[in-house]
Amino acid sequence: MTLAANAEPWPRVLDADFGPPPAGDYRATPEDFVVEEILDFAPEGQGEHLWLWIEKRGLTTLEAVRHLARACEVTQRAVGYSGMKDRVAVTRQWLSVHLPGREAPGDLAERLATHGVEVLEQARHPRKLKRGVHRGNRFSLVITGEAVQTPGLEARWEWLCRHGAPNAFGPQRFGPDGRNLARARAVLARGWRKRDDREGMMLSTARSYLFNELLAMRQGDGNWARLLPGEVAMLDGTASQFAVETVDAELAERATRLDLHPSGVLWGVGTSVTAGAAAEYEQALRERHGPLCDGLERAGVKLARRPLRMRLGEPRLTREPDALRLDFTLPRGSFATAVLRELIEHPTLSAPLALA
Numbered sequence: 001m002t003l004a005a006n007a008e009p010w011p012r013v014l015d016a017d018f019g020p021p022p023a024g025d026y027r028a029t030p031e032d033f034v035v036e037e038i039l040d041f042a043p044e045g046q047g048e049h050l051w052l053w054i055e056k057r058g059l060t061t062l063e064a065v066r067h068l069a070r071a072c073e074v075t076q077r078a079v080g081y082s083g084m085k086d087r088v089a090v091t092r093q094w095l096s097v098h099l100p101g102r103e104a105p106g107d108l109a110e111r112l113a114t115h116g117v118e119v120l121e122q123a124r125h126p127r128k129l130k131r132g133v134h135r136g137n138r139f140s141l142v143i144t145g146e147a148v149q150t151p152g153l154e155a156r157w158e159w160l161c162r163h164g165a166p167n168a169f170g171p172q173r174f175g176p177d178g179r180n181l182a183r184a185r186a187v188l189a190r191g192w193r194k195r196d197d198r199e200g201m202m203l204s205t206a207r208s209y210l211f212n213e214l215l216a217m218r219q220g221d222g223n224w225a226r227l228l229p230g231e232v233a234m235l236d237g238t239a240s241q242f243a244v245e246t247v248d249a250e251l252a253e254r255a256t257r258l259d260l261h262p263s264g265v266l267w268g269v270g271t272s273v274t275a276g277a278a279a280e281y282e283q284a285l286r287e288r289h290g291p292l293c294d295g296l297e298r299a300g301v302k303l304a305r306r307p308l309r310m311r312l313g314e315p316r317l318t319r320e321p322d323a324l325r326l327d328f329t330l331p332r333g334s335f336a337t338a339v340l341r342e343l344i345e346h347p348t349l350s351a352p353l354a355l356a
Contacts (some may be wrong), residue, residue, distance in 0.1 A: 078097055
């Protein structure tokens with residue numbers, strides 16, 4: 001059982017077959033990194049909540065939330081969103097604002113536009129937009145630099161389209177040079193308090209790090225995409241999961257065609273139902289990172305699971321003058337930067353973490 005090295009946090013799955021990826025650039029401009037939220041339903045057209053389909057540039061989702069709350073003269077708690085979107089990007093997503101018995105300001109669109117938020121559509125709905133209700137995200141990314149002219153990049157892309165990519169949390173979750181992780185360690189060591197971490201980012205950072213460590217162990221042992229006895233399998237694109245006592249031919253074939261994925265623990269309070277070989281990885285994780293695991297349990301965050309692998313939906317590679325454009329969809333919570341990290345070498349994709 002292989003543990004990730006501290007100096008370079010986690011391995012790339014494609015290096016064994018293709019060697020290290022070529023150097024490349026991405027996100028040279030916000031227009032080179034376009035993200036669109038995929039929601040499986042539409043606002044009903046009536047209700048106390050105003051839903052806004054927005055496009056933003058150079059802003060985090062929380063910054064857009066603050067601007068909307070200020071423009072409507074409500075608290076930020078009255079504003080809902082489903083997912084966090086990148087800052088250095090062009091992103092489209094839904095926001096909701098609770099406006100019972102009153103209309104939004106007549107110049108709301110103009111107010112938001114001054115902060116880089118364009119209102120594309122708006123409609124009423126009976127309920128607030130809740131976290132995690134979107135199905136996924138659609139990406140359109142542009143790669144430039146040496147990688148564009150390097151033979152073999154298409155082969156790496158085609159492998160990911162056929163076999164899926166490691167569902168690692170992207171480097172943005174850990175902050176520049178991993179500083180979010182250092183903060184999370186300190187917060188959990190002294191005892192997590194809501195007032196010190198209003199959005200729960202430190203809890204999320206710690207759980208993400210532990211998940212990536214477990215994924216790296218299984219990548220190192222070559223079974224990150226293969227079901228193990230005692231595994232908890234997850235159905236592609238859903239939260240549906242079930243325990244696998246024995247891996248028969250049917251289950252193995254479903255995993256091969258990306259219908260099922262192995263899963264890893266998002267650490268927290270609760271009893272894991274893994275057994276056998278799969279449970280041994282979780283035990284190894286606790287042995288190495290006991291303080292983080294204990295801190296998360298004391299904080300009361302609930303144990304959950306996440307697929308170890310992600311399928312690229314509707315993938316397409318297009319050659320442009322001096323650039324490559326990649327179009328694909330990912331399930332909610334999955335990171336496009338984890339896909340890019342398998343394709344190109346870039347400092348922001350492989351920065352070492354600030355390990356304590």
